Structure formats: C-alpha cells, structure tokens
Amino acid sequence: MSTIWAYLNPLVFGVLPYVAFFVFFLVTIQRYRTRSFTYSSLSSQFLENRLHFWAVVPFHYGILTVLAGHFIAFLIPRQVLLWNSNPLRLFILEVTGLIFGLMTLVGLVASIIRRITVPKVNRVTSTSDWLLYAMLLYQVVSGVAIALWYPWGTSWFATIAAPYFWSLMKLHPQVELVASMPWLVKLHIINAYTVIGFFPFTRLVHVLVVPNPYLWRKTQVTRWHGKAQRSVS
Numbered sequence: 001m002s003t004i005w006a007y008l009n010p011l012v013f014g015v016l017p018y019v020a021f022f023v024f025f026l027v028t029i030q031r032y033r034t035r036s037f038t039y040s041s042l043s044s045q046f047l048e049n050r051l052h053f054w055a056v057v058p059f060h061y062g063i064l065t066v067l068a069g070h071f072i073a074f075l076i077p078r079q080v081l082l083w084n085s086n087p088l089r090l091f092i093l094e095v096t097g098l099i100f101g102l103m104t105l106v107g108l109v110a111s112i113i114r115r116i117t118v119p120k121v122n123r124v125t126s127t128s129d130w131l132l133y134a135m136l137l138y139q140v141v142s143g144v145a146i147a148l149w150y151p152w153g154t155s156w157f158a159t160i161a162a163p164y165f166w167s168l169m170k171l172h173p174q175v176e177l178v179a180s181m182p183w184l185v186k187l188h189i190i191n192a193y194t195v196i197g198f199f200p201f202t203r204l205v206h207v208l209v210v211p212n213p214y215l216w217r218k219t220q221v222t223r224w225h226g227k228a229q230r231s232v233s
Contacts, residue, residue: 059107
C-alpha cells in the first residue's frame with residue numbers, strides 16, 4: 001500500500017486539485033452564460049414536503065457549519081491552535097464539530113431514503129443526482145469516521161492540512177505534508193476534489209447565485225415530464 005501511495009501522492013495531491021478547480025471554474029462559467037436558468041436546486045418540495053423538511057434542514061445547518069469550520073481553520077490556523085491550547089476549549093470544539101457532522105449525515109441519509117421511497121421524487125432523480133449523493137455520503141461518513149478514529153482533527157488540520165492548501169494557492173504544492181497522513185484522510189481529501197470537479201454538472205450550482213440574481217430574476221416554472229400513470233380502480 002505504501003508503494004502505491006508513493007506513486008499516487010504527487011498525482012492526487014499535486015495535480016488533481018488544479019484539474020478539479022479548472023473544471024469547476026470553466027464549466028461553472030460556461031453553464032451560467034449559456035444555461036443560466038439551470039442554476040436551480042430543482043426542488044422537489046412540492047412533490048413531498050414532510051420528509052423533505054427533516055432531510056434538508058439538518059443537512060444544510062450541518063454542512064454549512066462544518067464547511068465554515070474548515071474554512072476558518074484554513075484562514076487562521078494559528079488562532080485555531082491558540083484556541084486549542086486549552087484542553088476544555090479543544091474538547092468543546094471537537095464535540096461541536098462531531099455533532100454538526102452527525103447532523104449532516106442524518107439529513108443526507110434522510111434525503112437519500114426520501115429519494116428511494118417516495119415514487120414521485122424517485123422518478124425525477126437523475127443519474128447525476130445519485131452520483132452526487134454517493135460522493136457526498138462518502139465524504140460525510142469518512143469525515144465522521146476521521147473525527148472518531150483520529151481525534152483532535154482541528155489541531156492537525158491547522159498544522160498539516162492548512163499549510164498544504166496554502167501551498168496549492170501559491171502554486172507550489174507541498175505534497176509531503178499530506179503524504180504521511182492515514183489513508184482514510186487521504187481518501188477524504190481526494191473525494192473532496194472529485195466533488196469540486198463534479199460540482200458544476202449538478203444542481204449544487206444554485207448555491208453560487210444565492211443571494212445574487214437568483215433572488216430577483218424572473219420566476220422560473222419547473223415542470224417534470226414523464227409518462228402518464230393510468231389509475232387503477
């Protein structure tokens with residue numbers, strides 16, 4: 001396994017990030033210029049609302065908080081380490097992150113179950129939706145597993161991951177920083193790059209235009225087309 005990673009590390013941590021972001025920006029801009037009205041979540045709330053509420057609310061609150069935590073640790077790693085110098089504050093931060101990670105997982109699983117069990121919603125779920133759900137599910141599950149098996153992640157993220165991501169920003173990737181990380185952490189990072197590259201092909205693009213023209217553009221009417229169902233009495 002170590003031999004395989006020796007060959008993969010430069011590729012997946014030194015090249016893949018730039019490929020993923022290049023695809024992200026190129027396709028996102030092209031899609032907005034040519035198909036701006038596809039910048040929608042294609043909400044299925046009007047098809048079924050009860051399960052939709054219990055899936056969407058915990059997922060959004062959870063994922064936004066988790067992403068905000070990652071972003072803060074990326075921007076101000078020294079301040080995060082200073083906060084973590086107190087054991088109680090470190091414990092509070094770790095537990096908080098785990099709670100919101102589990103909240104994200106609950107919401108995502110509920111959303112997948114809804115897509116499977118509600119016939120109307122299932123019929124309007126595309127192949128790209130299922131691929132996206134699979135990648136997001138792995139990302140969230142692996143993130144929770146890392147929090148449980150490799151604790152104090154906020155500290156090693158600020159110490160190892162943040163400098164690595166900054167090195168990418170400087171166009172001088174320091175692959176060696178993440179080369180020694182556990183395989184679960186590596187796969188978590190690789191899958192994150194995959195999600196970024198796949199992002200502009202999915203309904204997730206709607207987050208890029210909130211609260212911009214998405215709020216005041218002309219009303220969009222979404223109609224789901226399918227074969228008529230013959231009622232059986």
